């Protein structure tokens with residue numbers, strides 16, 4: 001057995017985040033770790049890696065007891081971790097980021113020898129980043145940033161890799177490519193613990209699956225058996241509804257957002273090239289496409305966060321000139337990076353969203369948001385920074401809803417959310433749609449989700465709209481490109 005963790009415990013204040021978990025990983029084994037948002041998956045990985053102090057239990061790598069070791073020593077014993085959020089050094093090139101990960105932790109030998117450079121280049125080659133080795137991380141597409149994180153993880157030459165949500169935000173094609181990389185790493189003799197909410201992606205890759213709920217392990221078996229487990233279905237998978245496309249995909253209501261010839265240039269390259277589209281009142285409009293296609297740029301341009309040419313009108317009038325006025329007029333953006341106030345509590349973040357509302361409205365709105373996301377009610381006093389990935393996502397959407405938007409633009413609404421939470425969001429979207437009070441414009445990698453809810457879909461490729469139409473025509477006409 002390569003890894004053997006026994007009876008692990010971790011408490012944060014009054015919360016038992018990990019409770020009596022046993023976990024083993026064999027040589028060349030890929031183990032999937034699934035469970036609801038906040039069930040303790042990332043915490044468990046941090047305990048193995050020595051990032052959080054273990055309250056109880058033991059961790060062994062091979063014959064060595066590494067319990068209580070500091071992270072750099074654990075890294076040398078053969079374990080390394082890819083975090084849920086990419087955190088590259090922004091002033092260093094892609095190559096330098098990998099070089100720094102290769103350096104021995106003494107930092108005394110702070111010279112990038114040719115041997116080290118060669119090794120860094122070889123690693124970049126392995127993850128297919130050779131072409132962008134001399135760029136800054138800020139210029140990389142999202143999927144490439146995830147590859148860079150994987151490259152840094154590989155630098156430690158680990159025997160066991162802990163991967164926390166490597167698929168989040170990747171398109172179906174990118175997930176397959178990333179899975180191929182992970183398989184190659186296993187073939188080189190490494191083992192992997194894979195945490196991800198892309199159940200299909202995890203299932204396709206792993207040898208065994210472990211499920212957690214409320215800090216405890218609830219299943220540990222062959223993937224098909226774990227996914228069929230009654231408790232796993234109830235607490236995590238939910239209905240798994242893939243549902244048909246919405247019935248009302250005939251669009252007839254008035255336009256709420258009209259975009260014409262919207263163009264954004266970064267230097268010589270155009271990130272958005274004469275994009276024209278209409279989103280309609282009370283409908284869900286989806287924009288889909290690979291990472292780097294320009295979806296976030298489109299949202300940023302609509303909200304005047306980047307310079308653009310072309311026209312944008314909201315509710316029949318030219319949209320305001322600056323972001324704050326735009327938000328006041330009812331167009332609210334929930335950005336891909338969430339931008340929560342990390343040192344403020346959950347409640348304070350929500351309060352900022354609803355700060356313009358009269359008291360009675362505010363109460364009603366808080367009730368609505370906390371009913372939608374019960375976890376936010378349970379954690380009112382917790383600092384946003386310490387929330388789990390999926391809890392932060394719920395807070396970001398909750399805060400945007402507190403602003404009572406007329407048009408809500410959400411960049412990747414399903415990012416990092418457990419299937420059961422998607423069920424909740426699905427229900428809410430349908431309720432909001434029938435009430436007609438809110439129009440939604442979503443940028444989505446999760447095509448299944450977009451198909452279920454959108455009235456109309458726009459497909460973006462390299463800054464241009466290459467297909468627009470009602471949802472029911474999407475699969476037949478362009479499904480092969482993205483599914």
Ligand SMILES: Nc1ncnc2c1ncn2[C@@H]1O[C@H](COP(=O)(O)OP(=O)(O)OP(=O)(O)O)[C@@H](O)[C@H]1O
Pocket residue numbers: 012013015017035036037038039040041042043044382386387388389390391416
């Ligand atoms: N420093 C902390 N202080 C208080 N609570 C914390 C802290 N760190 C984590 N938690 C809580 O511990 C629980 C487990 O968090 P963890 O990040 O392990 O969840 P997760 O299973 O990875 O969820 P997700 O799928 O959303 O990423 C969460 O409810 C989280 O809010």
Ligand SMILES: [Mg+2]
Pocket residue numbers: 041042043084164388389390
């Ligand atoms: Mg997590």
